[in-house]
């Protein structure tokens with residue numbers, strides 16, 4: 549599918565790297581509140597406690613007769629994937645504790661497409677743990693998409709069930725170049741911890757095009773007009789007033805080495821301090837201690853009508 553995507557041009561390519569949908573208005577509103585809070589803390593020069601969070605991680609491998617016939621290398625690849633997550637999140641205070649790996653062979657689960665009935669069936673059958681547990685599914689997504697994730701949100705019981713990350717098995721370490729170093733999972737877990745793409749909202753948002761607006765709601769990531777592929781050094785898609793007028797940006801070359809861009813695995817090496825702080829803020833506020841709305845008496849997040857979160861449906 550990746551070869552075919554090259555022929556279809558940039559928009560198709562953009563869809564292929566990551567299928568995570570645009571964040572809901574609710575999720576974006578949370579980011580504005582987080583930024584205000586973080587700015588107030590910075591203004592007070594508040595000393596933050598050392599942040600540490602261990603994320604219980606459940607890996608679910610979906611096997612079908614027509615795909616992944618040879619699965620003998622999967623246990624080693626999954627072990628390497630957890631190592632890759634821990635190495636690349638080392639500076640963030642997050643670590644990943646692999647609790648269990650499940651293997652399920654089901655020929656009706658050929659494609660775990662975002663928003664599909666199959667997605668719901670797979671996840672509601674296999675999901676483990678609470679809202680702080682990472683459920684990482686490996687199965688074919690379809691459409692050439694390598695991975696997608698849900699953002700933390702005021703989820704309903706249904707949204708709780710679909711919470712997690714889905715990646716194609718070819719993105720595991722030792723998979724298919726140039727996405728064969730396990731960085732797709734690093735990127736998707738970034739979404740799961742509430743990071744947007746550095747090029748958010750990209751060129752596909754009719755209200756806020758390209759370099760303007762709120763971008764990714766993080767102050768220290770340079771504005772980026774649209775996703776980068778390969779590893780295009782000194783790329784700069786947003787210049788001049790586009791960039792300097794943006795409150796949620798800093799001038800500079802595009803952040804092609806940022807895990808939340810779309811470049812090749814070997815090109816992706818960093819989160820910014822602002823992104824790290826946002827993941828930590830969001831974790832404390834939105835995942836730790838969360839119980840889905842249908843199963844608790846009261847909470848400020850248990851509002852009626854809260855939907856499917858950031859699953860991009």
Ligand SMILES: [Zn+2]
Nearest residue numbers: 566567568745
């Ligand atoms: Zn993404």
